[in-house]
Amino acid sequence: MNEFELIHRLTRSLPTNPSVVVGAGDDCAVLDPGGPDRLLLFKTDAVVEGVHFSSDAAPEKIGHKALGRCLSDIAAMAGTPTAALVTIGLPRDFQAEKVEAIYAGLNALARRHQVAIVGGETTTNPERIFISIALLGWVPRGKGVLRSGAEAGDAIFVTGELGGSLAGKHLDFEPRLDEGRWLAQHFSLHAMLDVSDGLAGDLRHILAASRVGAELLATSIPISRSARLAAKASSTAKPALLAALTDGEDFELLFTVAGRDAVPLLDAWRKEFPKLPLTCIGRITAGEGITIRDKHSIRPLTAHGYDHFA
Amino acid sequence: MNEFELIHRLTRSLPTNPSVVVGAGDDCAVLDPGGPDRLLLFKTDAVVEGVHFSSDAAPEKIGHKALGRCLSDIAAMAGTPTAALVTIGLPRDFQAEKVEAIYAGLNALARRHQVAIVGGETTTNPERIFISIALLGWVPRGKGVLRSGAEAGDAIFVTGELGGSLAGKHLDFEPRLDEGRWLAQHFSLHAMLDVSDGLAGDLRHILAASRVGAELLATSIPISRSARLAAKASSTAKPALLAALTDGEDFELLFTVAGRDAVPLLDAWRKEFPKLPLTCIGRITAGEGITIRDKHSIRPLTAHGYDHFA
Structure with a gap:
């Protein structure tokens, strides 16, 4: 059984209550706190030594990545993060300086986005560092963007450039919080998520939630320099x-x-974020699955995104 | 460096923002969401195989304990829990049935307290199961109980019976949510927490936060049957x-x-919760530290609570 099959089994009949707007399965959970203006976003994400970062990674970057992953999920809902808790499992012979450096990287990113670190926990995980971040955020009622709203005929966009993240970007990416909020304020976004499992795998999440298909243009996919070099x-x-x-x-x-x-959207984006590419990579279709078009053919895309248990 | 020293260093200069009412150092973080009525409670807690439960523990009880610890912290603020996220790190050869049983125990406890499980994450932790729970709750403005309000002359109370939890209670305790709320609704509680590190260690947290001391009566400490048997x-x-x-x-x-x-308080308690003992174990003093009085003497209590890194 892989990660996705297990998650499917575990999330079939979870306890719920009337405050839940969106439960398991989107970038963040969405809760209704009452009140007229805002909904709560709630997210956790973990990074594990030897799985999500190597033992010799710069500790500041480990902290940056741990919080950045959660911030990216708030960005994908067009939300604003507000407070985080940090759980860190440490081997018994941990070096205090390394833990402090992990926090320094995490705190620096938190400060840039006005996120309060309001506590957490240290505990023992004998063989490796395990960091779990819990993050709260807010989104104006009616402005949150789910995965489930894509419609046939939609244009599909992606920010930045893709691939080869392991060469470095996975440790020092910048969560697209300003961009996510700006997009939701100025355009009617039908569906959004952040690319964490890989473009193909994550696009499939949108397609499954929205019950549509997609056609991608091979020549339009923005390929990163590190993917080309590799x-x-x-x-x-x-x-x-x-x-x-x-x-x-x-x-x-x-x-x-x-x-x-x-x-x-492309015109307005280039004025607002001149340094960050935004690319139209294809369109949503009434079918299912992903096809990819190049100058020779249209083929179904069968490659899977990255599966943590594969 | 032990756990408490490390936490002290890490929490000296955490990022904050105007929504933070209580940051690191109490049972839960407290956030002000705006609005007239309620404050948000935010808590994470982790349990690790071989540290907080043995590999042969019943999986339903592992799930119960993982969520119960967080619920107990909401109880200690006199709050009401509302939604949780579950992060679970699993060895690559995990048994799906065991993970489902962990969730079954967790879900049963969640349902009893109307807590929604709104998602979370599975990831890899190769050597052992690592479960981190993030929990949100609410408390009416002005009704939350911190650790810092104890005053000289206060009576000190504890629910239930203490000691010997490893014989079984640590896996199937019932978080005192109804009791915590009832106490805060009917009496002016000066300080409260849940006993997780041991009575002496946790009382010291109240004393340090409130800048007071305590005198305990040896003959009044409610000793559990399993502590006596052991x-x-x-x-x-x-x-x-x-x-x-x-x-x-x-x-x-x-x-x-x-x-x-x-x-x-004792009179009203016995009518409301006739099956759960409530014991006055001593009083808060103007000094510092804990003394313990028996029929022969008054001695300073030097034993420490349980330190996860000791």
């Missing part, structure tokens, strides 16, 4: 396009808008 | 009174009220 470095390396489609941990925003909004 | 079973075992003072994970409520409220 592909050139070895004849056995993943081709750069495949890396852009399937590598995990890019933490870019993937979203859809009505086709008629595509050009106005 | 003490009798071996000449090298911890004496039962010491077990009641220093064993961890009882998850009972420890609180103080003005001395004049002590008798009315």
Whole structure:
């Protein structure tokens, strides 16, 4: 049984109550606190030594990544993060300086986004560092963006460039909080998430939640420089396009808008965020699954996103 | 460096923002969401295989304990829990049935307290199961109970019986949510927490936060049957009174009220909760530290609570 099958079994009949707007299965849980204006966003995410970062990674970057992953999920709901708790499991012979450096990286990112660190816990995990972040945020009522609203004819967009994140970006990416909020304020976003499992895998989450298909344009996928370099470095390396489609941990925003909004959105984006590419990579179709079009053919995309248990 | 020293260093200069009412250092963080009525409570807590439960523990009880610990912290603020996220790190060869049984125990406890499980994450922790729970709750403005309000002359109370929790209670305790809320609704509680590190260690948290001391009555400490049995079973075992003072994970409520409220509180308690003992175990003093009085002497109590890194 892999991670996705297990999650499916575990989430079939979870306890709920009337405050739950969105439970398991989207980027964040959404809760209604009462009150006229805002909904609560609630998210946890963990990073584990040897799984999500190597033992020799810079500790400041480990802390940055641990919080950044959660912030990216708040960004994908067009929300604003407010407070986080930090749970850290440590081997018994931990170095205090390393733990302090992990916190320094985490705190620096928190301060940039006005996120309070309101506590947490240290405990023992004998073999490796395990960091779990719990994050709260807010989103104006009616402005949260789920995965389930994509419609046939929508244009599909992605921020930044994709693939090859393991060369470095996975440890120092910048969560797209300003971009997510700006998009939701200025355009009617139909569906959005952050690219954590890989473009193809994450797009499938939108397609499954929205019951639609997608056609991607191979020549439009924004391939990162590190994916291109890795592909050139070895004849056995993943081709750069495949890396852009399937590598995990890019933490870019993937979203859809009505086709008629595509050009106005690109124009406005370039004025607002001139340094960050935004690319239309294809369109939502009435079918199911992903097809990819290049100059020769249209083929179904069968490669899977990155599965933590694979 | 032990756990408490590390936490002290890490929490000296955490990022904050205007929504924070109480940050690191109390049972839960307290956040002000705006609005006239309620404050948010936010808590995380982790249990680790081989540290907080043995590999052969019943999986339903592992799930119960994981959520119960967090619920106990909400109880200690006199709050009402509303929604939880479950992060579970699993070895690669995990048994799906065991994970489902962990969730079954967790879900049953959640349902009893109307707590929604709104998602979470499974990830890899190769050597052992690691479960981190993030929990949200609410408390009416002005009704939350912190650790810092104890005053000289207060009576000190504890629910239930203490010590010997490892014989079983640590896996199937009932968080004192109804009791915590009832206490805060009917009496002016000065300080409260849940006994997780051991009575002596946790009382010291109240004393440090409130800048007071305490005198305990040795003959009044409610010693559990399992602590008495363990003490009798071996000449090298911890004496039962010491077990009641220093064993961890009882998850009972420890609180103080003005001395004049002590008798009315005991009377009302016995009518409301006839099956659960409530015991006055001593009083808050103007000094510092804990002294313990028996029929022969008054001695300073130097034994420490249970330190996860000791």
